[in-house]
Amino acid sequence: MRFSVASTLLALATVASAASSWTFSDGTVKVLSKAGNDAVEKFSGVDRVQNTLTLGHQDKLKVTLTTKDGSTAKRPHQAFLVVKEASGLEAPFPLTVKDSGKGTVEISQKDLPVQLLLSQEPLEASLVLASFGSSKGSVTPVFDFTVKLDAATSAPSYEKPLRYGKLAEIHHIFRADPKNPPKIVSITFALAVLATVPALFIGWFALGGNFTHVQKALGNAPISHVVFFGSIVAMEGVFFLYYTQWNLFQTLPAIGAVGVAAFLSGTKALGEVQRRRLAEVFNKQQDTMTFTPPSAEETVNHPAFASVIWALEPHQQGIVEVAKGRGGPVKIAWEIHGDGPTKVLFIMGLAGIKTSWQRQTKYFGHDRSNEYSVLILDNRGMGDSDKPIARYTTSGMAADIVEVLDHVGWTAEREFHLVGLSLGGMIAQEVAYAIPTRLRSLTLMGTTAQFESGPAKSWSDAMWQRLSFVVPKSEDQSIFDTGRKLFPEDWLAAPDDAASLPSPKMTSRCGPAPGTPDGEYRTFNNNFQRFQAQELFKKRHASWFTQQGFLCQLIAAAGHRKTPQQLKTMADRVGRERILVMHGTVDNMITVPNGEKLIKHIEPGMGLIVEGMGHAPIMDRAEWLNALLEERFTAWGKL
Template sequence: MKFLYTPVQGTSATTISRFARHRGPFIALRTLSYVKGVMAPLTAAQIQLHPEYANVDWELKADTKERISVAKGRGGPFKLSYELHGHGPKKLLFICGLGGFIRSWQRQIKDFGHAQADKYTVLAFDNRGMGMSDKPFMRYTTTEMAKDIVELLDHVGWIADRSVHVIGVSLGGMISQELALLIPTRICSLNLISTAPRIIRTKPFLENIRNRINLVVPKEIDAQIAKVKSDCYSQSWLDMPDETEHVVQPFPTNGDRFAAAELSKRSSTRQFTRKGYLLQLLAAGNHSKTAKQLSQLGDRVGRQRILVFHGTIDRMITFEPHATLLLKELGGEEGGVTKVFYDDCGHVASFEKRREFNAFISQHVEKTENL
């Protein structure tokens, strides 16, 4: 069977042809409609019938994949799951955001750890509370989560001075700040993505916290995913045809691919739990680094080694005041910090601006390797 597109009256031929490349075999007949020239999102039920749904999590073979014990004497021990990809001299550590798994970084794992395996070694892992890592019921803090990472780095032998490039997004960026304070001399570059030194209690943020909690409160799945999409991505990107490489056929839009990945993640009741999600959420909400602490971080790591990246239309951790505050308290551009404030970009630049994001990271890695 083929996709059957039924445009509403008045839809232009140009708009229809824009999506024509997505026609292909499908296991269930479906009628798509356009609203104001934009394809309506697939429902959760339709996404699960799409032939690409089974392939949203890529088969990227790790060079090393195991679970290690961490946090002995700190409420543990418990298991932390990690993977190593590639065998190059430049060591990249990717730290997930709230509710993220290793698979959250699969684009960068592929682009750095496979396509450039001779140049990079990628270390990705599941934070406590998510994925294949254990989910102990205890208070999570960004400091304790950073200590988990120190033990992981020790285990894989990433202990030399100026040897580790840290890339942390959102909650992962908060953990990265703590990690840099714990092991400043190991850090070759510190890349803080869509994050904050502390959460300013603005009304939009408090609404986002409620919305985040609501993600694990039973309700209609399509409404849950629609809210995550609007908080984390620009509408223009969501509405664009699926630009990610595919196995069988593309999804109609980027938004549909994201929804498929989110559905796949939530379908794994072992890896994604309400308990783990809420414990991570509390860690993010309680993260707080003062101006003095950030100044010390800049002194110890070196401001030329720090990059602050934030999308200007981020609705999860808002651009203002968080991005400008983080940049200022680290020492600012005048102190040597690299600033990337990206227009028309939401919370997850590694998806939405994949090529540009990767380019900024690789350029910063090269710069700091030569300091």
């Protein structure tokens, strides 16, 4: 630093001149050497050290003294030993001073700046003393010393500070413009591009392309198709102009404009093609059916549509917040029908809601309400429960249910029967694995420990089945496809078999059917129409069904895994004699090899592969299933 440290410190500390001033006494400087030949010199305010001291690379320079305010030994606010070279560069070293005025400071070569180490002239050491108050500060040169560097090591160096100023001129050398490749290379690439044209046509014809559909396409969506194909041609024209005339800044805006037109028109054009092809598939499927499925509009206008969800009044109901420490809270809606001693928990599958169990709810919770208490709920993602956008897992959904069980007080050992269908069966496996001794029994229907396509399906068929869940379809097509996956076709075509319809006059805690003059519930034309009505009612309800919730549940089902060892452990803890596993041979949602493998690994007390049964016996075999469950509940209750 080029300004004077001593003068600056002195100016800050001294506020006024006075009669007294800061001095020192008993000044001693020692050069402490590892060789033992220490040098000692004394100095005072009027007598500085006459000899020039030498500070070696292993030496220490130690200064001791007593500071005084006038004649009184005292500690000042400022006490520095300032080392300065001939050019005026200074380095301050603070003294450690006690209240008695005894002060000391030690310096070695490593403490000195590089510039001072390289000084060719002796360094001057001055003592700076000052303090707030009336006493005058002092700056006293006390001794000189030279620095003797280690001859065995290279001298220290430092980079000169960067100074602003004119720099040397920079000369840029640019590469020469690239040359065109040899003609043979250009011709090869041109032929490769042209070869894709017949390949595209071959692929188009292989996938069922047909020029006769042009008229249909232009008739259904003329503007979209014309603009889409025109934008494709225009894009090729833009690339040609870029190659021949345009620069990049002319090309990019044109690509942006044509690209937007292609995207918007292509979305509509391809949507028209998809709807037309799905309609063709739908019509072909209908041709193989023994009945004509009604349209959604016909079913919505049917007299029984308004009462497709039975007004079964629960004995208890509520909403409980769960998963507070697992990314929640998440609100789960639940109901208990009946107040009997035998407790049953039903867990619904993918995209199902608690009213999907209404045949079982009526049978156990209303017709036999003094014997059974039936707990039904909406899994997260469906119905009246919350639908957070997150990664759902069957174990996480099972944890939700355990918290609901705790909330309603079903916490005793062997207290409730657990029944799970499809995804609900996967969740039931996780519940049983988590709290096995609280289950009185476990029933798994149409479910799996891990998806298996089975030998009857190729890998492509299995993948297409999974993709079919998320491919956009018309409402009629979507419900029709789902119905064929869930139920046998002969049952779908059969007359509505809801023979056990509730009656507000006969069924306890059952409200009247809306839209009917006598309050009685009506039947539909066939079983498919009743299923269709339930799906339409659910999807058109304001909050029961969302696509996001469906996809989140689908991810949970796809990710479900239970190893053979985990299934064995679960069965051991629940008790195999308390477990029923059943699967239908015409289950097109989760194929029968899944049920067979589940039975193999669990070795349940009862394993059923039911001939001709579909994925959802809660509807297509409701009376048989209810009777079977009632018989098993009675038997398990005696264990």
